[in-house]
Amino acid sequence: MSCIFCKIISGELPSHKVYEDENVLAFLDISPVNPGHTLVVPKKHFVDLEDADEATLCAVIKAVKRVGLSIKNNLGAAGYNLGMNNGAVAGQVVPHLHFHLMPRQAGDGLKLWPQQAYGPGEAEEILQKIKIF
Ligand code: AMP
Ligand code: ZN
Numbered sequence: 001m002s003c004i005f006c007k008i009i010s011g012e013l014p015s016h017k018v019y020e021d022e023n024v025l026a027f028l029d030i031s032p033v034n035p036g037h038t039l040v041v042p043k044k045h046f047v048d049l050e051d052a053d054e055a056t057l058c059a060v061i062k063a064v065k066r067v068g069l070s071i072k073n074n075l076g077a078a079g080y081n082l083g084m085n086n087g088a089v090a091g092q093v094v095p096h097l098h099f100h101l102m103p104r105q106a107g108d109g110l111k112l113w114p115q116q117a118y119g120p121g122e123a124e125e126i127l128q129k130i131k132i133f
Contacts, residue, residue, distance in 0.1 A: 005096035009043050018070070023056065024063040029100065033110060036075045036103040040064050046097040048086050064099050077103035081112070 007013040008027060015027035018038050029037040040063050046052035052060075064082060071077050083100035085092035104110065118126075 003045055003094075003096050005039075005041050005094055005098065006045050009041070019063055019067050021059070021063065023059040026063055026067050026101075033100075033102045034104065034108060036071050036077065038067050038071070038101045039098045040067060040101060041096060041098040047095045048092065048097055049084070050086075052097050060097070060099060064101060067101055071101065071103045075103050076105070078106055079104045081110075 001007065001010075004013065008015045009025050015025075017025065017027050019026040019040075023043055024040060025043055026038050026040045029039050040060055042052065042056045042060050044056065046056065049057070068080050068082075071080055081100075081102040081104060083102060084098070085100075088095075102110070
């Protein structure tokens, strides 16, 4: 077992636990975007969203909501960003499914990702490729 988050879950590595239940652990990110930045992870090892079963995803997102509420109520955070880097190309460094819960304070200066505009017909072309219904 070489996964760093599995080692945290098993207790082999230390962590600052924020929340724990049968299926989910939440702990402070060691390099926070803002104080209180928390990682919410399933206890069972899944690499990414596609790898995980729906019951696990439900358990994780329910825990995200609980931790998010605690952050809002107890850190004075006006809100939070929820982030999930799905795949190495998206910036996923630890290959154990995890959600980043990042507390936000007014005027904290944190910038979200840059956006761009579609060219003529580009949105329709993309839509034809990815639409599901
Ligand atoms: P990602 O890039 O989405 O895979 O994010 C991995 C996150 O794990 C980063 O934000 C790291 O700061 C965090 N991290 C790595 N090692 C630890 C650790 N031992 N305890 C807490 N957070 C960690
Ligand atoms: Zn793992």
